[in-house]
Amino acid sequence: MGMANDAKKQIVAELAEKIKASQAVIMVDYKGLSAVEADQLRKQTREAGVDYFVAKNRLFKLALKEAGIEADFEEELNGTTAFALGEDPVSPAKVIYEFGKTKGDFFNIKAGLVEGKKADVATIEALAKLPSREQLLSMVLNGMLGPVRKLAYAFNAIADTKEA
Missing domain, CATH: 3.30.70.1730 (Ribosomal protein L10, N-terminal RNA-binding domain)
Known part of the structure; x- marks a missing residue:
């Protein structure tokens, strides 16, 4: 026992x-x-x-x-x-x-x-x-990268107009 x-x-x-x-x-x-x-x-x-x-x-x-x-x-x-x-x-x-x-x-x-x-x-x-942890992290990163992408597009647009 x-x-x-x-x-x-x-x-x-x-x-x-x-x-x-x-x-x-x-x-x-x-x-x-x-x-x-x-x-x-x-x-x-x-x-x-x-x-x-x-x-x-x-x-x-x-x-x-x-x-x-x-x-x-x-x-x-x-x-x-x-x-x-x-x-x-x-x-x-x-x-x-x-x-x-x-x-x-x-x-x-x-x-x-x-x-x-x-x-x-x-x-x-x-x-x-x-959503899974990975999906949540992806969503957060996407949210953080959005403004950076817009800034990069703006700089590219300015550079393109100056070259033309």
């Missing part, structure tokens, strides 16, 4: 570390997902830099407590639950949301944890619809 208990404590400690290192935790009901679909989801999450796994609800509750999370997930952590964790809040939400759109009623977001606070399904879906 002692070995099993030590193993569970180790799992809880590892889960708590993952939770602490993550900006977002998405909880998903994956019941009805085929093995092939589960493999596809794992591949997509891996490519997006998201940690996706299944853990026992009871152990995850203990890990939340150990990580210092006070939000109550008693209702959400029932039945089949998978977890998607990410270093930024958008990536896990986006991957899970996009995957879930094609899977109908049997693959549903239950709830989430964003920057240490409980998030409902609507919040997670809103996060999923945000």
Whole structure:
């Protein structure tokens, strides 16, 4: 009995570390997902830099407590639950949301944890619809380069008129 208990404590400690290192935790009901679909989801999450796994609800509750999370997930952590964790809040939400759109009623977001606070399904879906970090950076850079481009065009136009 002692070995099993030590193993569970180790799992809880590892889960708590993952939770602490993550900006977002998405909880998903994956019941009805085929093995092939589960493999596809794992591949997509891996490519997006998201940690996706299944853990026992009871152990995850203990890990939340150990990580210092006070939000109550008693209702959400029932039945089949998978977890998607990410270093930024958008990536896990986006991957899970996009995957879930094609899977109908049997693959549903239950709830989430964003920057240490409980998030409902609507919040997670809103996060999923945000542009990616790269897209946001591109938009900011484009905004910054706009005035510089206009200035360059103005200088070129002045130089062209003087040459003519």
